[in-house]
Amino acid sequence: MRDSTLKKVWIYFLLIVTSVMVFFPVLYAFMISFMSGPEILQGKFFPESFKFDNYLKVFDRLPLVKYLLNSFIVSLTVMVGQLAVCSLAAYAFVFIPFKGRDFVFFIFISTMMIPWEATMIPNFFTIQKLDWLNTYQGMSLPFFALAFGTFLLRQHFKTIPKELQEASQIAGLSRFAFFWKVILPVSKTSLVTLGAYGFLTTWNMYLWPLLITTNSSVRTVQIGLKQLQSQEMSTDWGVVMAGVIVVIIPTLLLLFIGQKQLQKGLSQGALK
Amino acid sequence: MTTVRAPGVWKRSANLRVGFLYLLPSIILFSVFLFYPMIRTIYLSFFLTDQNGNAAVNVGFENYSYLLTSPAFLNSMKATGLFVLYTVPIGIILALFFALLANEKLKGIGFFRTMYSSTMGISVAASSVIWLFLFHPSVGLFNRILLAINLPQIQWLLDPEWALVSIAISTIWMNTGFSFLILLGGLQNIDEHLYESSRIDGAGYFYRLRRITIPMLSPTLFFIITISLINAFQTFGQIDILTKGGPSQSTNLIVYSIYREAFINYQFGTASAQAVILFIIILVVTVLQFKLLEKKVHYQ
Amino acid sequence: MKRVELIDVSKSYDKQVDVISNIDVTIEPGEFFVLVGPSGCGKSTMLRMIAGLEEITGGVLEIGGKRANHLSPDKRDLSMVFQNYALYPHLTVGQNITFGLDVKKVKKTVQMERAKEVAEMLGLTDYLKRKPRELSGGQRQRVALARAIVSEAPICLMDEPLSNLDAKLRAHMRTEIRRIQRKLGITMIYVTHDQVEAMTMGDRIMILHDGKIQQVGKPIDIYNYPANPFVASFIGAPPMNISPARMEPSKSGIFIEDTIHVSMNEAQSIASSARSLLAGIRPEHIKPVITGAEEGNKIQVDVTNVEILGNETVFSFQVGQREWMAKWSGQWDMAIGDKVPILLGSEYFCVFDEETGELIRKPEGLEHLSIAKEVSI
Numbered sequence: 001m002r003d004s005t006l007k008k009v010w011i012y013f014l015l016i017v018t019s020v021m022v023f024f025p026v027l028y029a030f031m032i033s034f035m036s037g038p039e040i041l042q043g044k045f046f047p048e049s050f051k052f053d054n055y056l057k058v059f060d061r062l063p064l065v066k067y068l069l070n071s072f073i074v075s076l077t078v079m080v081g082q083l084a085v086c087s088l089a090a091y092a093f094v095f096i097p098f099k100g101r102d103f104v105f106f107i108f109i110s111t112m113m114i115p116w117e118a119t120m121i122p123n124f125f126t127i128q129k130l131d132w133l134n135t136y137q138g139m140s141l142p143f144f145a146l147a148f149g150t151f152l153l154r155q156h157f158k159t160i161p162k163e164l165q166e167a168s169q170i171a172g173l174s175r176f177a178f179f180w181k182v183i184l185p186v187s188k189t190s191l192v193t194l195g196a197y198g199f200l201t202t203w204n205m206y207l208w209p210l211l212i213t214t215n216s217s218v219r220t221v222q223i224g225l226k227q228l229q230s231q232e233m234s235t236d237w238g239v240v241m242a243g244v245i246v247v248i249i250p251t252l253l254l255l256f257i258g259q260k261q262l263q264k265g266l267s268q269g270a271l272k
Numbered sequence: 273m274t275t276v277r278a279p280g281v282w283k284r285s286a287n288l289r290v291g292f293l294y295l296l297p298s299i300i301l302f303s304v305f306l307f308y309p310m311i312r313t314i315y316l317s318f319f320l321t322d323q324n325g326n327a328a329v330n331v332g333f334e335n336y337s338y339l340l341t342s343p344a345f346l347n348s349m350k351a352t353g354l355f356v357l358y359t360v361p362i363g364i365i366l367a368l369f370f371a372l373l374a375n376e377k378l379k380g381i382g383f384f385r386t387m388y389s390s391t392m393g394i395s396v397a398a399s400s401v402i403w404l405f406l407f408h409p410s411v412g413l414f415n416r417i418l419l420a421i422n423l424p425q426i427q428w429l430l431d432p433e434w435a436l437v438s439i440a441i442s443t444i445w446m447n448t449g450f451s452f453l454i455l456l457g458g459l460q461n462i463d464e465h466l467y468e469s470s471r472i473d474g475a476g477y478f479y480r481l482r483r484i485t486i487p488m489l490s491p492t493l494f495f496i497i498t499i500s501l502i503n504a505f506q507t508f509g510q511i512d513i514l515t516k517g518g519p520s521q522s523t524n525l526i527v528y529s530i531y532r533e534a535f536i537n538y539q540f541g542t543a544s545a546q547a548v549i550l551f552i553i554i555l556v557v558t559v560l561q562f563k564l565l566e567k568k569v570h571y572q
Numbered sequence: 573m574k575r576v577e578l579i580d581v582s583k584s585y586d587k588q589v590d591v592i593s594n595i596d597v598t599i600e601p602g603e604f605f606v607l608v609g610p611s612g613c614g615k616s617t618m619l620r621m622i623a624g625l626e627e628i629t630g631g632v633l634e635i636g637g638k639r640a641n642h643l644s645p646d647k648r649d650l651s652m653v654f655q656n657y658a659l660y661p662h663l664t665v666g667q668n669i670t671f672g673l674d675v676k677k678v679k680k681t682v683q684m685e686r687a688k689e690v691a692e693m694l695g696l697t698d699y700l701k702r703k704p705r706e707l708s709g710g711q712r713q714r715v716a717l718a719r720a721i722v723s724e725a726p727i728c729l730m731d732e733p734l735s736n737l738d739a740k741l742r743a744h745m746r747t748e749i750r751r752i753q754r755k756l757g758i759t760m761i762y763v764t765h766d767q768v769e770a771m772t773m774g775d776r777i778m779i780l781h782d783g784k785i786q787q788v789g790k791p792i793d794i795y796n797y798p799a800n801p802f803v804a805s806f807i808g809a810p811p812m813n814i815s816p817a818r819m820e821p822s823k824s825g826i827f828i829e830d831t832i833h834v835s836m837n838e839a840q841s842i843a844s845s846a847r848s849l850l851a852g853i854r855p856e857h858i859k860p861v862i863t864g865a866e867e868g869n870k871i872q873v874d875v876t877n878v879e880i881l882g883n884e885t886v887f888s889f890q891v892g893q894r895e896w897m898a899k900w901s902g903q904w905d906m907a908i909g910d911k912v913p914i915l916l917g918s919e920y921f922c923v924f925d926e927e928t929g930e931l932i933r934k935p936e937g938l939e940h941l942s943i944a945k946e947v948s949i
Contacts, residue, residue, distance in 0.1 A: 019384045029405070088297060088298070097287060098292075101291065115506055119306060120534075122313055123309045161656055167719075170623060171671060171672035173675050186662050204394075206396050206508065206509040207531070223397075226513060255393030255449075263389070
């Protein structure tokens with residue numbers, strides 16, 4: 001018994017030390033966001049008081065509300081788009097047998113090996129030619145098709161008994177109705193996983209918005225941060241950190257709520 | 273109604289047509305935003321281009337031979353290789369360590385899991401700004417600590433010797449969240465009975481780790497190693513915010529180099545050639561990964 | 573209530589060898605028809621062809637007198653119960669039961685009424701609001717049954733519906749399914765690998781092996797007069813003892829495994845020549861030799877294994893290359909190595925042609941007991 005208590009104490013010790021280390025930069029940024037310039041120079045950890053001056057300033061200096069709204073719109077659009085496109089494809093891969101299906105699936109999977117950055121130059125020109133620079137569709141449409149998402153959903157769909165499809169066939173359900181009324185509701189958990197993943201990655205996207213936004217009309221918060229940092233360099237770190245905190249709160253919340261779900265869902269997709 | 277003829281080709285190909293219909297959105301999007309641009313990139317890599325990215329002069333393999341002799345590009349390749357070496361092994365070992373700790377069944381473990389995974393919810397831009405502050409020469413935390421314990425201060429992001437290491441440190445931190453989440457999921461998929469039976473056999477913690485946990489986790493490890501490698505080759509945001517490729521090109525990783533060549537210098541031909549090289553590297557790495565590791569990976 | 577007729581039906585994949593061939597059978601309206609056979613014999617495939625879930629590659633399927641080869645499953649007027657029940661996990665029991673009605677756009681009030689009625693019949697009334705995962709295996713099975721019944725389809729197909737239940741529940745559900753089928757008068761086509769289910773439930777049973785019909789008939793006829801050695805050993809537990817045999821030169825009987833002589837009066841008629849034969853006898857037809865019994869085919873055997881089951885005793889002994897089994901009612905005091913005298917009544921023997929498998933001599937004198945004759949009140 002004493003042995004296991006000692007082991008527990010040891011594990012708790014490691015857990016506390018390492019998790020504090022991991023979370024420290026965020027915590028530190030949070031503290032800085034409440035500090036005035038002189039306080040930061042003194043190198044304190046706790047601010048004198050939790051005043052929201054820096055937050056007011058950051059909304060003043062950047063069209064941050066607009067950016068936040070843009071980020072939400074783009075992330076939600078990509079999320080919904082990915083869910084629709086990937087679930088349709090995954091459904092075909094599991095429930096509609098046709099010749100050459102395995103080959104098509106192989107092509108889908110091999111797209112994972114094409115780094116998106118290797119295609120960004122022609123993609124940029126495509127969007128430019130479509131006159132989609134500074135538009136929501138230009139920001140979101142290229143990311144609707146996702147091999148990883150298709151793969152993840154396919155893994156889940158495969159666990160659904162084939163008899164469910166046959167029972168529906170006997171009941172007279174059409175193919176699309178079966179997809180809509182049975183498959184999607186049954187796969188709620190993996191759809192939530194993919195949705196959260198899509199939202200998170202889109203919210204955090206950096207290079208693409210950097211390329212195709214030239215004004216604030218659809219610019220996202222991530223580019224806003226870059227602007228803030230280059231404007232405010234070494235002058236007002238409190239304001240910059242306030243911006244950081246505002247930007248990370250939505251995704252951190254999403255992660256805190258969906259951590260368990262994401263972990264289960266993503267690792268299922270990772271395994272065969 | 274009573275006579276039903278045998279179905280013709282049209283009816284027998286119903287599955288093919290319907291299946292194709294369901295795959296159509298993906299196929300169109302992949303074609304427009306992945307296959308076409310990939311082919312176009314390869315095509316452009318053999319040309320000099322005008323300002324609008326149109327092919328102007330066919331130069332054959334000249335873009336490639338130029339790159340392979342250009343000290344700047346070779347430097348960029350070297351930096352990229354070092355960066356991968358710094359970030360991937362340490363990042364995965366750290367994430368595995370956290371995942372093993374967080375897989376213990378203890379009170380309040382959910383809280384720790386959330387802490388470990390938190391960096392997944394923080395964007396590259398936000399993380400980079402935070403680390404920019406931590407690395408700050410005068411007000412940054414690291415130099416304050418060095419000062420406090422009487423060590424010489426380091427110009428983290430401004431010293432060519434240190435810049436790449438600094439970027440690597442911040443990148444490891446950014447990626448632990450995702451790796452941790454995946455590895456924890458893998459650990460939780462391991463059948464409890466395996467541990468119970470080994471406990472009956474009297475196996476110790478490290479023996480169990482070596483003989484059960486790691487082999488059973490190998491498919492997940494394999495997955496996360498592949499993803500981490502690919503991610504490391506694609507690093508961009510932290511470079512753009514922290515160092516802009518400097519000082520003296522020491523952090524000019526390949527994607528940043530492509531970006532600069534294309535969208536700052538407007539040399540789309542050489543940028544495309546670099547993109548093709550990136551593509552080949554990732555292709556080789558993944559194929560090698562599969563070849564080397566797939567045999568050793570233990571699938572149930 | 574509809575008739576289901578299969579005329580020379582066959583099935584092949586990719587135009588290769590037939591997995592099912594020459595199926596000719598008519599299932600009468602209101603009949604309980606059981607398809608039985610070992611796993612992989614094609615029984616499920618046959619059921620799925622009737623359901624329309626598998627394409628029929630040869631022959632004609634008629635349902636209710638109409639050709640149905642290319643009808644889609646929902647146009648065939650049938651319901652189906654699957655081995656794993658195929659309940660929709662995201663719907664409640666009630667919604668599961670009414671799912672098919674909802675698809676067919678039946679009025680909500682009618683749906684409710686019919687669901688209620690069926691739920692009552694199957695004792696599911698208290699569970700209508702629950703999800704399938706909150707139910708036990710037996711309850712899920714009932715929901716699957718309810719879903720089939722509520723459709724009021726004249727034909728019901730069942731694919732091993734009881735194989736996921738424990739033994740006790742299975743016995744109970746056997747009678748319950750039979751009761752419901754009788755009450756509603758539906759035509760039932762029931763697939764199982766369990767010969768006990770086949771024997772106890774079916775009006776008629778069809779034994780399939782390697783995609784071919786082995787025998788169709790009433791359970792008791794199949795038990796008594798198996799058409800070939802496969803059927804003989806498949807139906808009945810322990811199985812019929814079957815050994816190679818040959819005609820005695822004198823034609824007064826047969827030699828089994830070159831060791832046992834069984835005299836047969838009509839041996840002449842079976843054997844036009846000395847072709848190779850198979851002789852079989854059911855374990856319960858091997859009788860103890862009691863004092864005063866006539867000589868006949870009495871032999872001594874060495875007991876190699878004994879199982880005393882309380883109400884009966886099953887023991888094995890060696891006959892040439894094979895191990896035979898005998899089943900005697902009551903508890904018999906014997907041990908391995910004992911010498912036991914047994915009586916092999918020649919009238920009980922089935923004799924098959926080894927080459928064709930054909931039954932060339934039917935057993936006789938099987939005791940058909942009837943209440944009126946045997947019991948006096």
